[in-house]
Amino acid sequence: MPIPNGCSINASPSDESEYSEPLIENDAAPPQCCSARLNLAILMFFGFSVVYGLRVNLSVAMVAMVNATDPQPSENSSIIDACPRPSGTENTSQTLQQPEGIPQYPWDSxxxxxxxxxxxxxxxCxxxxxxxLAxxxxxxxxxGVGVLGTAALTLLTPLAAQLGSYWLFALRALEGFGEGVTFPAMMAMWARWAPPLERSRLMTLSGSGANFGAFLALPLTGFICQKLxxxxxxxxxGGAGCLWAVFWFVFVSDDPRTHRRISKEERDYIINSIGPQGTAHGWSVPLVHMLLSVPLWAIIITQMCSNWSYYTLLTSLPSYMNNILHFDLQSNGFLSALPYLGGWLVSTLSGVAADALIERRTLSVTNVRKLFTFIGLLLPAVFLVAVSYAGCDHVLTVTFLTLSTTAGGVSASGVFMNQIDIAPRYAGFLLGITNTFGTxxxxxxxxxxxYFTEDHSLAGWRKVFWASAGISFSGAIFYTIFGSGKIQPWAMTDEDSVETEGRRSRTITQST
Known part of the structure; x- marks a missing residue:
């Protein structure tokens, strides 16, 4: 089914666009199937799958890299008694035997x-x-360079670990330095490539690679650690990231105007539907107006709240599965990955649902973003509280953790793409700002x-889950009050103003 009319970014069917007139006809929108914009989304999907694999592999590998979770446990430590071990594993959870010649290190929690x-x-940074710059x-x-650089540095991880924990810390920080440009670059590209009525589905498809990457990397890491x-x-x-970069540099272009394999029909559709906002911004940006923008601060605060629980689970869930529930490494990796499978599926579907609501004018852009954000932060908080009281019940714990991350995927069509709504031309720069705070x-x-889990007790982990839930709930309330999907006055250009006034005048003339 062809996408309905692509309108100028300022004429998207939202509460701020009372006078809207499409720039192209409904039947002129080319289908997404096999299109250049869909191919870009798929390449981005695999790119973010790679970078999240590079990001989370240490979380599972850490279980194999240390020869004891705590090298000097005290006599009265609750490490052993937090949850009963499965039969036959009394002494195997804390130390994982590696193939001969593979070093392990005495790093405490x-x-x-x-x-x-x-x-x-x-x-x-x-x-x-x-x-x-993007x-x-x-x-x-x-x-492309962000993924390639991170992948190349990842190849040096065994050497850095052998040199010591300080060297590994520095290497991981350098990897983060390289990967830091990837999400802002993605947003800057979609500002030029994504028609307003297709934004949610294209951006959630590309961004969902993060959850898919975590889903693949966590169990594969456990399997590889045990076998190799x-x-x-x-x-x-690291090798997978380098391979992906080859395809990226061969097939991708910054702008539909310069893409070598795009059809004229699709190129015209994208350019006309995005309008003047689909061009590069100059060297100067309205920093003061951004600083005073309430909708921007709503994004910043809410992303920080949402990311607290996301990063807590992303980095620490394998340790919880190992130290508290005593899963073996391969089961640990699979069960730690299960929540991200749900998050990947739901985030992708949420993009389709959000676009449908906007296209049909069921809800305004602002209300769509608020609805998806509220659901995507509130439900994960509820399930995290449930995890804290599931105790040693393996089935309940895994179920609630899976439901928490799965429900969190709904917010992918909310606050996490809101930068392109309020200031498309500056979307990459704004995502850099919001992601800096969100990191x-x-x-x-x-x-x-x-620090909470130093004694590896259920009480310590309960504090972790309650803190994450409270912070997520606070973010849901804050964004519901202060969030917006309207393009901000400071993001408008002279061409936008002239274009909007022209549409308004034509619409008033037709109505009279």
């Missing part, structure tokens, strides 16, 4: 927390400059989790 959070120290020059080079040893994990993941939980949450 605090050291592990710092190593798991190290990635985000570097990730913080390149979000804003990456988004700014918005000016185009995002393809930054996304933990160093093989980083060699395989702070990635730094802090694993460290806080390490």
């Amino acid at each position: 605090k050291t592990q927390g710092w190593l798991l959070g190290a990635f985000f120290f570097g990730y913080l 390149t979000q804003i400059p990456g988004g700014y 918005g000016h020059y185009g995002g393809s080079i930054f996304l 040893g933990w160093p093989a994990v980083f060699y395989i993941c 702070i939980p990635g730094v802090v949450a694993p460290i806080v989790t390490g």
Whole structure:
């Protein structure tokens, strides 16, 4: 079924566009199937699958890399008594035997927390400059180099671990530094490629690669660690990233105007439907207006709240499965990955649902973003509270954790794409800003989790889940009050103003 009329970005069917007139006819919209924009979304999907595999592989490999979760447990430690071990595993949960010659290290829970959070120290540094430069020059080079650089550094992980925890911390921070440009670059590219009525489905498809990557990487990491040893994990993941980069640089272009294989019909459709906002921004950006923008701060605060629970589970769930529930490494990887399968499916479907609501004018863009954000933050919080009281029940725990991350996928069509609604031309730069703040939980949450769970008790993990749930709920309320899907005045250009006034005048004339 052809996509309905693509309108100018300022004429999307939302509460702010009372006077809207499509720039192209309904039957002029080319189908997505086999289109250049869909191919771009699929390549991005696999790219983010790779980068999230590179990001989370340490979470599972850490179980194999340490020769004891706590090298000197006290006599009265609750490590053994937190949950009963499965029969026949009395002494195998804490130490995983590796193939001969594979080293293991005596890192305690605090050291592990710092190593798991190290990635985000570097990730913080390149979000804003990456988004700014991608918005000016185009995002393809930054996304491609970001993935390639992170993959190449991942190949050095075994060497860094052998040199010591400080070296591994530095390497992981450098990996984060390289990967920090990827999401802002993606947003900058979609500002030029995604017709307004297709944004939700294209962006959720490409971004859902993150959940899919986590879903694949977690069980594969456990399997590889057991069969080949933990160093093989980083060699395989790094090699996959380098291979993906070859396809990216061969087939991708920054802009539909310069794409070598796009049809004229599709190119005209994209350019006309996006309008003047689908071009690069200049060197100057309205920083003061951005700083004072309430809708932008709504995105920032809400993403920080949502990411706290997401990063907590992403980095620490394998440790919970190992230290508390005592799953073997291969089961650990599979069960830790299960929530991300649900998140991947739901986030993709949420994009289709959000676009349908907007196309049919059932809800405004603002209300769609608020609805999907509220559901995508509230339900995960409820299920995390349930996890904290599931105790040692393996089935209930895995069920609630899966439901929590699955429900969180709904917010993919809410706050996580809201930058392109409020300021399309500056979307990459804004995502750099919001992701910088949103990455702070990635730094802090694993460290806080390490301190909360130092004794590996159920009570310590209950604090982790309650804190995550409370923060998520706060974000849902904040965004419901202050969020917006309207393009902001400071993001408008002279061409936008002239175009909007022209449509308004034509519409008034036709109505009279």
